Amino acid sequence: MSEKKEHWGSSFGFIMAMAGSAVGLGNIWRFSFITGQNGGSAFLLVYLGCVFLVGIPIMLCELTMGRAAQSNPVRTFHKLGPERSNLSSTIGVLALVCAISFLSFGHFFYAALFAIAGASFITFGWVTLGVLYGAITPLFILAYYGVVGGWTLIYVWKSVTGQLNVHTVAEATAVMTPIIMTPKGYWATPLIATLAFMLTTAVIIWIGVQKGIERFSKIFMPLLALLLVVLIFRGLTLEGASKGLRFLFVPDFSQLSGRSCLAALGHAFYSLSLGMGITITYGAYLKRDNNLPRSTVIIALLDTLVSVMAGLAIFPVVFAMGFAPDSGPSLIFKVLPLAFQKLPLSTVWNIIFFVAVLIAALTSAVSLLEGPVCLMVEELKWKRSRVLLVLVPILCFVSCVITLASGDYSNFPKLGEFIQKTFLTTQGSLFDTFDTGACQWLIPIACFLTLLYAGWVWGPKEAVKEMRSGSTGAMDTHCWHLLSGVHEYNVTGDPSPLSPCVIWAFFIRFISPILVLLAFLDGLGVFR
Numbered sequence: 001m002s003e004k005k006e007h008w009g010s011s012f013g014f015i016m017a018m019a020g021s022a023v024g025l026g027n028i029w030r031f032s033f034i035t036g037q038n039g040g041s042a043f044l045l046v047y048l049g050c051v052f053l054v055g056i057p058i059m060l061c062e063l064t065m066g067r068a069a070q071s072n073p074v075r076t077f078h079k080l081g082p083e084r085s086n087l088s089s090t091i092g093v094l095a096l097v098c099a100i101s102f103l104s105f106g107h108f109f110y111a112a113l114f115a116i117a118g119a120s121f122i123t124f125g126w127v128t129l130g131v132l133y134g135a136i137t138p139l140f141i142l143a144y145y146g147v148v149g150g151w152t153l154i155y156v157w158k159s160v161t162g163q164l165n166v167h168t169v170a171e172a173t174a175v176m177t178p179i180i181m182t183p184k185g186y187w188a189t190p191l192i193a194t195l196a197f198m199l200t201t202a203v204i205i206w207i208g209v210q211k212g213i214e215r216f217s218k219i220f221m222p223l224l225a226l227l228l229v230v231l232i233f234r235g236l237t238l239e240g241a242s243k244g245l246r247f248l249f250v251p252d253f254s255q256l257s258g259r260s261c262l263a264a265l266g267h268a269f270y271s272l273s274l275g276m277g278i279t280i281t282y283g284a285y286l287k288r289d290n291n292l293p294r295s296t297v298i299i300a301l302l303d304t305l306v307s308v309m310a311g312l313a314i315f316p317v318v319f320a321m322g323f324a325p326d327s328g329p330s331l332i333f334k335v336l337p338l339a340f341q342k343l344p345l346s347t348v349w350n351i352i353f354f355v356a357v358l359i360a361a362l363t364s365a366v367s368l369l370e371g372p373v374c375l376m377v378e379e380l381k382w383k384r385s386r387v388l389l390v391l392v393p394i395l396c397f398v399s400c401v402i403t404l405a406s407g408d409y410s411n412f413p414k415l416g417e418f419i420q421k422t423f424l425t426t427q428g429s430l431f432d433t434f435d436t437g438a439c440q441w442l443i444p445i446a447c448f449l450t451l452l453y454a455g456w457v458w459g460p461k462e463a464v465k466e467m468r469s470g471s472t473g474a475m476d477t478h479c480w481h482l483l484s485g486v487h488e489y490n491v492t493g494d495p496s497p498l499s500p501c502v503i504w505a506f507f508i509r510f511i512s513p514i515l516v517l518l519a520f521l522d523g524l525g526v527f528r
């Protein structure tokens, strides 16, 4: 990944690579549990809105930035425009103001975070955003992705050894609780599993068998899709499945809150792998003849399709089995073994499913680590092994702490006290704090700032110029002409006022940032 001359072999290869990064635990594990927690159908609608109104414009924006700069996220912000602008200094000052207000409430940890970010924005300008993008957010996510990876690993083991042959809700819960909630006395297994997952990821990065893993995932991803289809079929033919369908497709807006909207937005970014430099990095490997808008729409649709399929596979079963849909991160781990039990050869299904999920998790984890490692190799001029020797122990340590504090803190009350004081989490675990921190804070903030950067500093004019190359003039054609099929592609002169590029530019300047900001403020409780 570090050779900048490299390019994707084909548009199809690029789309598959992007889809490979986008489709992961987010689509099966995370999508299903947050949809369950936020009331189903209405949340799904908001989620689709977020994908189309905010996700697609930002993905297009990141890809365009990456292709224009042909370099890593830090260099991208360095190359595309002035490193510092009034806007970046204003952001820095605002962050410092936040830091001071946190300090006045005695929240030292957050005060320190905002102070560092603010000082960095004032001193280094937009490059700070590149660092946030390219290194901090992916590592932050990886730290807790590893915990879920560990759970998956345990489930693979349990399915191989036949321990997943559960018949009742109580049995399923009994298998899952020691793993996910780490009750008193049970912490060694999850800890070892998390470490094993993290080290496997690190070893793959170390020996660089990325190609092997990619080929592997090309087999297992379709298999995962196939399994989802089988599961959908199984779920829909269960008695009581219609309740699940109603939950997923008949909107009930009373279930929707400000938090849900922010959760939907955060998940759209997460699922599309936005706000993490990976899209910029992938865009940098694109040739100029790639049709960026088309690729973006295809990738976003593929990712959303997989999520909806996972929802269709999971919720009818959840309701038919009498589970509550809002049981949180443990949802798929409890429900699927029970559902498989109703099929012949249940052990085989369990094994294949959890192995497929494990591989999806592993390929995502590998690319989450590869981004920051590459960035550090390029920018710090360190050897790959040195970067890994520094990063991996820290990552493993953080992951282990999250694992130990993923349920309640009954094993380590002192640790719990410390964590609650530092992160101000009175409810929920450290795991939840990381999940919320990444999806509701880090990623939305990174995406918001990118929108400001692309819309107001780099400028839509440059962006559209880059986007035009490869898009056969479709970006400049009036939408009616495109939709009606009478497309007289108009590449010379000004774009038509109702053309995709004008609409996109308007979105990234006004609509998307305002939507992100509103959802963010709503999530903070400003409108309540």
Ligand code: TRP
Pocket: 021, 022, 023, 024, 025, 026, 027, 141, 270, 271, 272, 273, 274, 276, 278, 363, 364, 365, 367, 368
């Ligand atoms: N989109 C991935 C998923 O749905 C998670 C993810 C977020 C990711 N950002 C990423 C994976 C960057 C690889 C690279 O699970």
